[in-house]
Amino acid sequence: MFMHRSRFPIFLLLGLGLLCLVWTVPARAAERVYIDITQPFFQRLPVAIPDFKYLTSNQTQLSREMATTLTKDLDFSGLFRPLDPAGFLEDPQKTGLTVTDLNFPVWRRTGADFLARGGYEVADNHIKLQMRFFDVVTSRMIVGKMYEGNVRDWPTMVHRFADEILLALTGEAGAFGTRIAFVQASGNSKEIYVVDFDGSHPVQITSDNSINLSPSWSPDGRKIAYMSYREKFPKIFTANLQDGTSRLLCGYPGLNATPAWRPGRDELAVTLSKDGNPDIYLVSSSGAVIQKLVNGPGNDTSPSWSPDGRKLAYVSDESGSPQVYVLDVGSGQKRRLTFSGSYNTSPSWSPKGDWIAYCGRGDGRLDLYLTRPDGGGTRQLTRGEGNNEDPTWSPDGRMIAFSSTREGASAIWVMLASGGGARRITRLPGAQQLPDWSPRSQVSE
Amino acid sequence: MRRDLFNGTRFFLVVLLIFAVNACAKKTIPTKQEFPTESTIGTTEPTSTGAGGIGGINDGQWRELGLNSAAERQEFMKRAQTFENDDVYFAYDAYVLSDEARSVLNKKVEFLKRYPKAKVTIEGHSDQRGTNEYNLALGERRATSAYHYLLNSGVQAAQLSMISYGEERPLATGQDEASWAKNRRDHFVLNL
Numbered sequence: 354m355f356m357h358r359s360r361f362p363i364f365l366l367l368g369l370g371l372l373c374l375v376w377t378v379p380a381r382a383a384e385r386v387y388i389d390i391t392q393p394f395f396q397r398l399p400v401a402i403p404d405f406k407y408l409t410s411n412q413t414q415l416s417r418e419m420a421t422t423l424t425k426d427l428d429f430s431g432l433f434r435p436l437d438p439a440g441f442l443e444d445p446q447k448t449g450l451t452v453t454d455l456n457f458p459v460w461r462r463t464g465a466d467f468l469a470r471g472g473y474e475v476a477d478n479h480i481k482l483q484m485r486f487f488d489v490v491t492s493r494m495i496v497g498k499m500y501e502g503n504v505r506d507w508p509t510m511v512h513r514f515a516d517e518i519l520l521a522l523t524g525e526a527g528a529f530g531t532r533i534a535f536v537q538a539s540g541n542s543k544e545i546y547v548v549d550f551d552g553s554h555p556v557q558i559t560s561d562n563s564i565n566l567s568p569s570w571s572p573d574g575r576k577i578a579y580m581s582y583r584e585k586f587p588k589i590f591t592a593n594l595q596d597g598t599s600r601l602l603c604g605y606p607g608l609n610a611t612p613a614w615r616p617g618r619d620e621l622a623v624t625l626s627k628d629g630n631p632d633i634y635l636v637s638s639s640g641a642v643i644q645k646l647v648n649g650p651g652n653d654t655s656p657s658w659s660p661d662g663r664k665l666a667y668v669s670d671e672s673g674s675p676q677v678y679v680l681d682v683g684s685g686q687k688r689r690l691t692f693s694g695s696y697n698t699s700p701s702w703s704p705k706g707d708w709i710a711y712c713g714r715g716d717g718r719l720d721l722y723l724t725r726p727d728g729g730g731t732r733q734l735t736r737g738e739g740n741n742e743d744p745t746w747s748p749d750g751r752m753i754a755f756s757s758t759r760e761g762a763s764a765i766w767v768m769l770a771s772g773g774g775a776r777r778i779t780r781l782p783g784a785q786q787l788p789d790w791s792p793r794s795q796v797s798e
Numbered sequence: 799m800r801r802d803l804f805n806g807t808r809f810f811l812v813v814l815l816i817f818a819v820n821a822c823a824k825k826t827i828p829t830k831q832e833f834p835t836e837s838t839i840g841t842t843e844p845t846s847t848g849a850g851g852i853g854g855i856n857d858g859q860w861r862e863l864g865l866n867s868a869a870e871r872q873e874f875m876k877r878a879q880t881f882e883n884d885d886v887y888f889a890y891d892a893y894v895l896s897d898e899a900r901s902v903l904n905k906k907v908e909f910l911k912r913y914p915k916a917k918v919t920i921e922g923h924s925d926q927r928g929t930n931e932y933n934l935a936l937g938e939r940r941a942t943s944a945y946h947y948l949l950n951s952g953v954q955a956a957q958l959s960m961i962s963y964g965e966e967r968p969l970a971t972g973q974d975e976a977s978w979a980k981n982r983r984d985h986f987v988l989n990l
Contacts, residue, residue, distance in 0.1 A: 509816065585961075587934065607938065607960070624931075652935035652938075729803060743930075786930065
C-alpha cells in the first residue's frame with residue numbers, strides 16, 4: 354500500500370488523515386481528530402525533530418537551522434512538546450527519510466509519539482526540500498511534502514510544512530507563514546513594520562518620518578491601511594506592499610483613524626470626526642463615505658469586523674465610560690457587550706467568529722480578555738504582568754498577538770488563545786505596539 | 799508515481815518581480831479627491847511643546863495681523879507668549895471643562911477678540927495610559943470642547959482649527975500622576 358520512495362499524492366494524505374481516527378496513542382487527545390488546544394489542560398504530544406539530512410554537501414549548516422525552525426513552529430502551536438535532540442540515538446545524516454528506511458522502534462524509545470524528517474539538496478541557489486511527518490507508534494506517514502525554490506526561501510517552506518502538520522492533525526492548517534504588522538516607535542517617529550509571526554525578518558514598510566499608527570491588513574494581504582500625521586493632520590493612508598507606494602485614503606476634516614478592512618469586500622470601517630464627534634463610517638477603497646455605521650453622542654471608535662463582515666465590534670463611551678459594543682450592520686442594531694470594569698477597549702473578533710478579544714482596565718493596569726459575541730463566557734488572559742493592549746488574532750484562530758510592557762518598553766508578544774505560552778517576538782530598540790495579524794494570502798516584498 | 803510537488807517556481811517569481819521594481823515609497827494622491835482636505839496655515843511642523851509660531855514674525859505677517867507700530871507689536875508678543883503657555887487641563891478620561899479650564903479659556907477669548915486676525919490651532923492631548931486609539935478620540939473631544947466654548951464666547955470660527963494627538967505627543971514623560979495630569983490638556987498654538 355505504501356509506495357516506495359515516492360511523494361504521497363493528496364488522496365493518500367486524506368486517507369492517512371482518516372487513519373488518525375483509529376490511533377491508539379494512550380492518554381492523549383489524539384484519539385479525536387479535532388484536537389482542541391484551547392482547553393487549558395491539553396497534554397502536549399512528544400515529537401522528535403532531528404537535524405535535516407543534506408543530500409548534497411553544500412549548505413550543511415541549514416541542516417540544524419531548518420530543524421530548529423520546524424521545532425519552534427511546532428512548539429509555538431502549543432500542540433507539541435519537542436524532545437531534546439541530545440537524547441536521539443541515531444546520526445541524523447544516516448537516519449532514513451521514509452517509512453521504509455526509518456527504524457521506528459528506535460524513535461519510540463526516545464519517548465516520541467511523532468517524528469519529523471527532512472532531507473534537502475542545494476544546487477547553485479536552488480533548493481529541493483522534502484519533509485515528512487510520521488506517527489511513530491503506528492509507523493505511518495501522516496503528511497509528506499516536497500518544496501522547490503530559491504534557497505533563501507527555505508523558512509517559508511518549513512513554515513508551510515508546519516501548517517500542513519497542523520492541518521493533518523487537527524483539521525485546521527497552521528498560520529506559521531503569516532506575518533504581523535506593527536508600529537515601531539523610536540526617537541520622535543513611529544513607522545509601520547512587518548515581521549514574521551515568530552519575530553524574524555522585520556521589514557520597514559513606511560518611511561514617513563512622522564507618527565504612524567493602527568496598521569490594518571487588507572484581506573488579500575497586498576495592502577496595509579494605517580493612520581499617519583505625515584500631512585500634519587491625522588489621515589488614513591494605504592501602503593501597497595507590492596510596489597512600495599502609498600496613497601491617501603481618508604483626509605476629511607478632523608480625525609481620520611483606526612482603519613479596519615471589511616472581510617471579503619473592498620471597504621473599510623474608519624473613525625471620522627468630520628460631523629462633530631468621532632463616529633464610525635463605512636468607506637470605499639477610494640475613501641468615499643458609503644454610510645455612517647455608528648452614530649452617537651459619545652466617542653465611537655476602534656472597529657473590528659466579524660469574519661463574515663456582517664457585524665462590527667467597536668468601542669463607545671455613550672454610557673459614560675468606554676465599553677465594547679456589537680453592531681449588526683444590516684439592521685443597525687447596537688448591543689453592549691461589556692459590563693464589568695470602567696474601561697474596555699480594542700476589541701478584536703476571532704477568525705472563526707467565536708470570540709471577541711479586548712483590552713480592559715483593572716487595578717490600574719490593562720489586561721486582555723475574551724468574551725463570546727453574545728456577551729457570555731468572559732475569561733481573563735493576562736494578569737499581573739504590565740500593560741497588555743491591542744489584541745489581534747492569527748488567521749487560524751490559535752494565537753493572539755498583543756503589545757505588553759511586562760519587560761519594560763512595549764514589545765509585541767504572541768500567546769495561545771488559551772492564554773498560555775506567551776512569548777516575546779520583537780526585540781527592536783525603542784517600543785513596539787498596535788499589532789495587526791496578516792491574513793493567510795501573502796505577498797512577499 | 800506522482801510527485802506531490804509544490805511548484806516553487808511560479809510562487810517565487812513574485813519575489814523576483816519585487817526585487818526588479820525599484821521600491822521607493824512614493825506618495826501618490828488619487829486623481830479624484832472625494833473629500834475636502836483641511837487647509838494648513840503657516841506652521842511648518844506640528845508642535846506641542848509650547849514653542850509656538852511666535853518666534854519670528856515677518857512684515858507680511860504683521861500686516862496681516864494689522865499691527866503696525868512697534869508698541870503694538872511688542873504688546874502682541876507679550877500677550878501671545880502667555881496665550882500659548884497656558885494650557886487647559888482635564889480630569890482622567892474626561893473632556894468636560896472645569897471651572898479652572900473655563901477661566902483659562904476666557905483669557906484666550908480676550909486675546910482672540912483683541913486680535914481678530916490671529917489664528918490658532920487647538921491641540922487635544924491625553925496621558926499615556928489607556929489605548930492609543932481611544933486616546934485619539936479623547937484628544938479630539940478635548941479639542942472640540944475648547945473649540946465650542948471659544949465659539950460660543952464670540953470668537954470667529956475662521957480663527958480656530960483643531961487637531962488631536964491622543965497620547966502621541968506627551969509633554970511630560972514620567973510614569974506618575976503629576977506627569978499624567980500635565981498631559982491631559984488642550985494646547986493652543988498660534989498659526990503665523
